[in-house]
Structures are given as C-alpha cells and as structure tokens.
Amino acid sequence: MSRKADLARLAHLSQMMLDHRLARLTAAAAAVAKSEAMLRGLVAGAAPDLGPVAASEVGMRYERWADARRADINLTLARQRVAVFEARKGAADAFGRADVLGKLSGR
Numbered sequence: 001m002s003r004k005a006d007l008a009r010l011a012h013l014s015q016m017m018l019d020h021r022l023a024r025l026t027a028a029a030a031a032v033a034k035s036e037a038m039l040r041g042l043v044a045g046a047a048p049d050l051g052p053v054a055a056s057e058v059g060m061r062y063e064r065w066a067d068a069r070r071a072d073i074n075l076t077l078a079r080q081r082v083a084v085f086e087a088r089k090g091a092a093d094a095f096g097r098a099d100v101l102g103k104l105s106g107r
Contacts, residue, residue, distance in 0.1 A: 007105040014101045018094040025087040032084055035077045042066045042073075 044062050 004105065007101065011098070011101040011105040014094065014098040018091070018098040021087065021091040021094040025084065025091045028080065028084040028087045032077065032080045035073055035080055039070060039073050039077070042070060 044059060044066065050058060
C-alpha cells in the first residue's frame with residue numbers, strides 16, 4: 001500500500017475513534033443530567049388533606065428519606081462527573097488525532 005492509502009486508513013480509524021469517544025461523552029453527560037433531575041425531583045410537596053401534626057410528621061419522615069436518597073445520588077453524581085471529565089479528555093485527544101490525520105491524508 002502507498003503512504004497516502006495508509007494515511008487515509010489511519011484517518012478513517014481515527015474518525016471512528018472520535019465518534020466512539022464522542023458517544024461515550026454524550027452518554028456520560030446524559031447520566032449526569034438524569035442524576036441532577038433526580039435530585040431536583042426530591043422536593044416535597046404539601047399534603048393539604050392532612051392535619052398540621054400529621055402533615056408535619058409526614059414531612060419530617062419524607063425529608064429523612066430524601067436526605068439519604070440525596071446522599072446516594074450525590075455520590076453517584078460525583079462519579080458521573082469524573083466520567084464526563086475523563087470522556088471529555090479522551091474526546092479531545094481523539095479529535096486532535098483525527099484532525100491531524102485528516103489534514104495529512106488530504107495532502
């Protein structure tokens with residue numbers, strides 16, 4: 001094979017790698033968005049059909065449960081944000097390679 005054909009194949013492979021890394025970044029960002037939505041969804045609404053004492057007790061029990069759930073989600077969210085950071089770095093590296101090989105194969 002000629003050098004030009006080899007560069008074209010490498011450029012194609014690097015583009016495939018870039019597509020894969022961008023898909024991983026998109027999936028990681030979607031997971032973060034889902035976790036953030038779950039956190040926003042833990043806001044308690046009022047219970048108008050209960051008396052003040054019962055409503056207060058229900059509210060305290062819900063907040064206790066929601067606090068534990070928030071702690072779990074925040075741990076997951078921290079891991080997911082690290083995954084986004086790493087995926088972004090991988091996508092940037094893949095972009096650089098694809099760009100350079102695309103320019104070299106275009107000569």
